[in-house]
Ligand SMILES: NC(=O)C1=CN([C@@H]2O[C@H](COP(=O)(O)OP(=O)(O)OC[C@H]3O[C@@H](n4cnc5c(N)ncnc54)[C@H](OP(=O)(O)O)[C@@H]3O)[C@@H](O)[C@H]2O)C=CC1
């Protein structure tokens with residue numbers, strides 16, 4: 001009995017130690033990309049959608065630390081201003097670059113309103129940005145909504161397809177001119193491994209015949225990959241690259257629509273704390289694709305953990321990618 005108790009205690013202690021070590025080592029491994037080169041992003045302007053939370057916030061923090069001027073495109077100004085104040089404070093405390101107009105706005109953080117569930121908002125955002133910004137070096141299409149109940153965007157699109165794909169499609173299209181005139185420039189698209197369970201069902205892109213929230217999330221993430229590959233093809237020879245990534249499973253606010261019974265929540269929190277990536281760990285591939293010299297000139301590829309990965313054939317289907325592009329142009333009103 002005593003031996004069994006001692007063994008159980010030892011196992012629990014070992015487990016706790018392992019988890020704590022994993023957290024500790026993880027937080028040190030996080031800063032590898034560009035960590036040795038704090039000026040890597042000096043003079044570069046980066047736009048990140050959904051930069052007030054989770055992966056977007058962590059990506060903004062790290063690119064700021066590397067000297068970029070970061071524009072946060074966020075739907076809620078109050079939430080975004082609060083995140084921006086925290087990021088500025090963290091940067092100061094870490095001894096990062098002081099905001100400096102002389103070095104292309106190094107370490108400067110700008111908040112702009114952008115609701116990807118409204119084409120009007122996307123257009124207004126781009127109009128303002130194009131008036132104010134002389135250059136855009138990196139666009140990171142990061143914002144996303146995950147498995148929400150059936151909802152429509154302002155323009156009547158199914159919410160996940162509307163925000164994750166169509167809003168970013170219009171945003172990117174309207175900013176392409178500026179990205180081209182700032183070349184070499186980069187576009188980074190945040191997708192998910194869950195694309196594997198999606199299909200582009202052209203006959204019901206608005207999910208009016210049936211709605212399955214998991215399918216629609218996966219469909220929107222498959223659309224992110226097809227969009228990236230078609231855009232890379234169209235951008236050949238322009239010195240503007242576009243790559244897509246999956247971040248792994250990351251502890252963020254993305255799961256806000258998942259209902260977890262109150263009693264199970266503490267256990268779930270513990271499990272996610274132990275096994276999910278932190279936002280900074282999850283953001284590494286976004287940061288890598290946005291800043292690393294290793295991927296200069298690389299375009300149309302899919303990455304995870306800062307390494308290229310293979311795609312399923314359905315994500316490489318050129319005819320589906322072209323058809324999705326053409327339909328997206330009509331849906332967002334670029335072509336009538
Ligand atoms: N976490 C994970 O495990 C994984 C995440 N991803 C992808 O990573 C990306 C970032 O998600 P993550 O950081 O995890 O989640 P968060 O929920 O923490 O962040 C999502 C961001 O998107 C913003 N957003 C949502 N809807 C809109 C909208 N209509 N207009 C503008 N911004 C909007 C949110 O704004 P607000 O705060 O105002 O709601 C928030 O800033 C997503 O594309 C997601 O699909 C992919 C695979 C796994």
Ligand SMILES: CC1=C(/C=C/C(C)=C/C=C/C(C)=C/C=O)C(C)(C)CCC1
Pocket residue numbers: 146191192193194249250251252253254255256258260268269272276
């Ligand atoms: C961490 C966490 C939650 C869950 C988040 C999950 C499960 C997110 C999964 C996202 C995935 C897998 C996206 C893939 O593209 C809850 C429920 C909000 C409760 C509080 C802590």
